[in-house]
Amino acid sequence: MPIDTSERVFEREIEYCLTHLGKKSQRYIKGNPKDFDRALAxxxxxxxxxxxxxxxxxxxxxxxxxxxxxxxxxxxxxxxIELDKRGAIDCLRHGIIDIGVEVRLAYWKPGSRMNQSALALYEKNRLSITRQVKYAMNSEHSIDTVLFVNGIPVVTMELKNPIKGQTYQDAIVCNTKKTAVLVRSCCPSRSAPSCISPWIPTRCG
Known part of the structure; x- marks a missing residue:
């Protein structure tokens, strides 16, 4: 049986590790690429x-x-609109206001476990991983893997296979181009998600 050397195998392994391994409360949710709003990113x-x-x-x-x-x-x-003006980090930290209603977009880890209500909200953050995210308004090109915090993209991954003569440098070039298109598609002023990230979010600590 021939060995599948495509990047999709790597995608599946990453998805499996994040959605099945470790403590249940820290596992990622498997996202649906059809739920990604290209206009709003x-x-x-x-x-x-x-x-x-x-x-x-x-x-x-x-x-x-x-x-x-x-x-x-x-x-x-x-x-x-708020992401375009303030960026993802500020919105995740401070939330947004919609017609006078203050809405949190993430809950951060409390300083101690004594505040059980704050801890319960923190544990309700939804970390998700979605594969093959189609991002452009005028094409069907996709990003290999995207990590989200409560629906907001924070990390994009472009996977390459050294067997095919590709290196991490090819991934950097390709991912940088794709995230630039993603940002331009929704708003020229929005900063891109991290495409070369040294961390994978576990919780909003």
């Missing part, structure tokens, strides 16, 4: 689920202001 389904789960009162306030049918898209649009 977000996994909208994951972000809305996080808000509904951790801030139900804030979600209901947004529904009252925008209406049930428009609430999700209106919130995602606001998040996209």
């Amino acid at each position: 977000l996994d909208g389904k994951m972000l809305i689920a996080f808000v509904q789960d951790t801030q139900p009162d804030k979600w209901q306030a947004i529904v009252r202001r925008h209406g049930a049918e428009a609430a999700a898209q209106s919130l995602l649009h606001r998040v996209g």
Whole structure:
């Protein structure tokens, strides 16, 4: 039987390790590439689920202001605007405001385990991994693997195989081009996710 030397094997291994190994509370969620909003550069389904789960009162306030049918898209649009203006790190740290409603986009690890309510919210952060993310508005090109924190992309991965004569330098060049297109597709002023990251987020510590 011939050995599969494609990058997709590496993708599957990374996905399996992050979604199956380690403590259950620290495992990643397997994302669906169809949930990625190319215009906003977000996994909208994951972000809305996080808000509904951790801030139900804030979600209901947004529904009252925008209406049930428009609430999700209106919130995602606001998040996209804030990401364009402030960048992902600032939005994850400080959240956003949508028509007077303060919404957290992540919960950070509390200083001690004594505050059980803060710890419970921290453990509800949704870390996800999505493979073959189509990012451009005018093509079907895809990024091999993207890591998200509550639907917001923070790491992109371009995988290469040395058997085919490719090195990490080829991955850097390719990924830099793709993330540049991703950023231009949603907003020229938005900073790109980390494409050469020395860390993989485990929790928002």
